[in-house]
Amino acid sequence: MDLTRFRTPDLWKIFYAREALGVKTWDMYDLVMGAFGARLEKALAIGGDGSAEGEKNTKANRFKSVVKFFGPFTLKAGATKEQQITMPNYIGSVRTMVIAGNNGAYGSAHKATKVRKPLMVLATLPRVVGPNELVELPITVFAMEEKVKNVSIKLEANDLLQPTDGTTRKIVFNKMGEKMEFFKLKVAKKLGIAKVNIVATCGELKSTYQVELDVRNPNPRVVLVTDKLLNKNETWQTDVETPGMEGTNKAVLELSNIPPINLGRRLQYLIDYPHGCIEQTTSAVFPQLFLNKVMELTENQKQQTEENIRAGLRRLLSFQTSMGGFAYWPGNRYPSVWGTNYAGHFMLCAEEAGYTLPVGLKNQWIRYQQQQAKEWERNNDSYYSSSELEQAYRLYTLALADRADLAAMNRLREQGNLNASARWRLxxxxQLIGKHEVAQTLIANLDTKVEPYKEYSGTFGSDTRDKAMILETLSLMGKQKQAFPLVKELSNALSGSSWMSTQTTAYCLIAMAEFAGKSGSGLLQFSYAVNGNPKKQQKTDKPIKQVNIPLKSGKANLQVTNIDKGMLYARIITSGIPVEGSTLSNEQNLNLSVKYVDSQGKPIDVTNLKQGTDFEVLVTLRNPGLRGDYSNLALTQIFPSGWEILNTRFGDIDTASDKNAPDYVDIRDDRVYSYFGLKRGETKTFKIKLSATYAGHFYLPTVTCNAMYDNDINACVAGQWVDVKR
Incomplete structure (x- = not known):
């Protein structure tokens, strides 16, 4: 509190403050309840069991503050009362604050007190570490009185950290002061929260200190799919092997009696996607609204899905601008036209599914959409102009919100040469407002074929995304027979191994789920056995069934039998995070170079740094000009555990010049995401200041840059091991 200049509350000023003329009410339920974390939120979710699941996502508590409340007490005039407080394991300064009131009179008093003992111990570790890394743990012992002479130190750690040079040390003090000792810790090939407990003793004196830190794997998740078409009574036996390290592997058996959509893999891709613009945030949660239409969900799956959707709705608040639309990145001034349509579509579907929207989110969005619908003009070059498809989608969302602008709809319909995608959406x-004949006239003689294309910004579209939007319209109009060729086409795209953008993936899953939910699929039946255990029979009236496969050391033997009346599409989806990332550098339609320099701009070798060295990383990217201008590029830089990003909140993360400034920067504990565009032949250089803070042997992950909506534009510089020495 001394550092943050926290003031003791002045109750008189609070209670006698002037009152405003108006009164506003705010629903803070989600914000308040969210403070309790997964435990309370899960207890309130449907099902209510499995509340301990929240522990899996718990983060290490790096700083345990001392906050205690006592009272209220009654103190008679002239009386004195003493309150004893048991302090937790804490070293530093605490402030005791007392506030009092009596018949409209209020007062307060406070006093800062140093917390110290004759013998104290302090330790520090990086914010995160990675598997197989070696870190030196510095321990500082303070002798605050002359009687502290011979001190014994004992180190205790959980199974995620293994001491390599013993667990005890001896320190001798000749006078009051402080001394340091070091322990070397090897990180296990596991993920979780590593815990270290240091115990210092001197005779009857004892001091302890605990440190928690996250063991994380910075590499991307690898997903593998094996599929098989099973005829009636056919049995498929196979060995299941996973690609990741212990604790990261998953295996799911997925069967369907409709053309496969690769649900497990495609949905996991959306959830794991590291970037978070308005489109990607929406794409991660939008398909989850329709999961219950295509598959039975366990209670845990229901809880997780509901939490994800609620979190997505809350996240939309950070994108909403003062105009009411949603910006592409949080904090951006102007709304993204497509992002506003797309996120609004998700918001309305979530509300229809029974989710409570954040206060004001929908009303502000509706006002913005209504204004833009009225102001839209074809071929308008102003910022607020939009394409025909964007306007048609905007009008669709207004109709979905029961705020249809019929005049704007008719005006768009009367436009000459209205493109096919806009006509389908219009x-x-x-159809939503009951004008079925008009809807039928608009799509009369329209083909469902779409010429191949990719859009790097704007609507972030592709020919496959547009086909999914057409399928959604056909399902809405009850034209299942006409839609089925599109279903097969999208099934082939989803079940294949080809890359798809987040926008295309999400919309395909949404459209296929809506079609399956309205069409029905009959009974799905099969049996399976794992590792020679007795067979288990499964049946469902949903078109897709998923079963988690238990793994032993990352392996399992699986046997699946089709006991259904017709064919079944079976697939095994395995995923995991490998210990090390890519060892190869690569460039595809993008040039990328990484250089490390000291404070004077001279190149340095980062594989062997001295502890305390401050330096900079310069990442230079160039558009070779072969494919025109690039937009929405994402640069990912994850740094070794022993390095720290310097002064991230004071503007020291910058670019080599203002013209190189990224559109948006997302700074985390151990990584920086930068988002930007590159014109044909343009070069940009990004600079980050770093410090080699902790001694040890650490992994420097791969530096990657890619176009978020075109997988053919990417580059990476291979990862490597680096040392920081005392």
């Missing part, structure tokens, strides 16, 4: 809007 037809859906008319």
């Amino acid at each position: 037809a859906a809007a008319y």
Whole structure:
């Protein structure tokens, strides 16, 4: 509190403050309840069991503050009362604050007190560490009185950290002061929260200190899919092997009696996607609204899905601008036209599914959409102009919100040469408001074929995404027979191994789920056995069934039998995070170079740094000009555990010049995400200041840059091991 200049509350000023003329009410339920974390939120979710699941996502508590409340007490005039407080394991300064009131009179008093003992111990570790890394743990012992002479130190750690040079040390003090000792710790090939407990003793004196830190793997998750078409009574036996380290592997058996959509893999891709613009945030949660239409969910799956959707709705608040639309990145001034349509579509579907929207989110969005719908003009070059498809989608979302702008819909319909994608979406809007004949007229003689294309910004579209939007319209209009060729086409795209953007992936899953939910699929039946155990029979009236496969040391033997009346599409989806990332550098339609320099700009070798060295990393990217201008590029830099990003909140993360400034920067404990565009032939250089803070042997992950909506534009510089020495 001394550092943050926290003031003791002045109750008189609070209670006698002037009152405003108006009164506003705010629903803070989600914000208040969210402070309790997974435990309370899960207890309130449907099902209510499995509350301990929240522990899996618990983060290490790096600083345990001392906050205690006592009272209220009654103190008679002239009386004195003493309150004893048991202090937790804490070294530093605490402030005791007392506030009092009596018949409209209020007062307060406070006093700062140093917390110290004759013998104290302090330890420090990085914020995170990675598997197989070696870190030196510095321990500082303070002798605050002359009687402290011979001190014994004992180190205790959980199974995620293994001491390599013993667990005890001896320190001799000739006078009051402080001394340091070091322990070397090897990180296990596991993930979780590593805990270290240091115990210092001197005779009857004892001091302890605990440190928690996250063991994380910075590498991307690897997903593998094996599939098989099972005829009636056919049995498939196979060995399941996973690609990741212990604690990261998952295996799921997925069967369906409709053309496969690769649900497990594609949905996991959306959830694991590291970037978070308005489109990607929406894409991660939008398909989850429709999961219960295509598969039975366990209670834990229901809870997790509901939490994800609620979190997505809360996240939308950070994108909403003063105009009411949603910006592409949090804090951006202007709304993204497509992002506003797409996120609004998700918001309305979530509300229809029974989710409570954050206060004001929908009303502000509706006002913005209504204004833009009225102001839209074809071929308008102003910032607020939008394409025909964007306007059609905007009108569709207004119709979905029961705020249809019929005049704007008619005006768009009367435009000459209205493109096919816009006509399909406008037809859906008319269908929603009951104008079925108009909807039918709009799509009469329209082909469902879409010429191949990719869009790096704007609507972030592709020909496959547009086909999914057409399928959504056909399902809405009850044209299942006409839609089935599209279903097969999208099934082939989803079940294949080809890369798909987040926008295309999400919309395909949404459209396929809506089609399956309205069409029905009959009974799905099969049996399976794992590792020679007795067979288990499964049946469901949903088109997809998923079963988690238990793993032993990352392996399992699986036997699946089709006991259904027809064919079943079976697939095994395995995923895991490998210990090390890519060992190869690569460039595809993008040039990337990484250089490390000292404070004077001279190149340095980062594989062997001295502890305390401050330096900079310069990442230079160039558009070779072969594919025109690039937009929405994402640069990912994850740094070794022993390095720290310097002064991230004071502007020291910058670019080599203002013209190189990224559109958006996302700074985390151990990584920096930068988002930007590159014109044809343009070069940009990004600079980050770093410090080699902790001694040890650490892994420097791969530096990657890619176009978020085109997998053919990417580059990476291979990861390597680095040392920081005392």
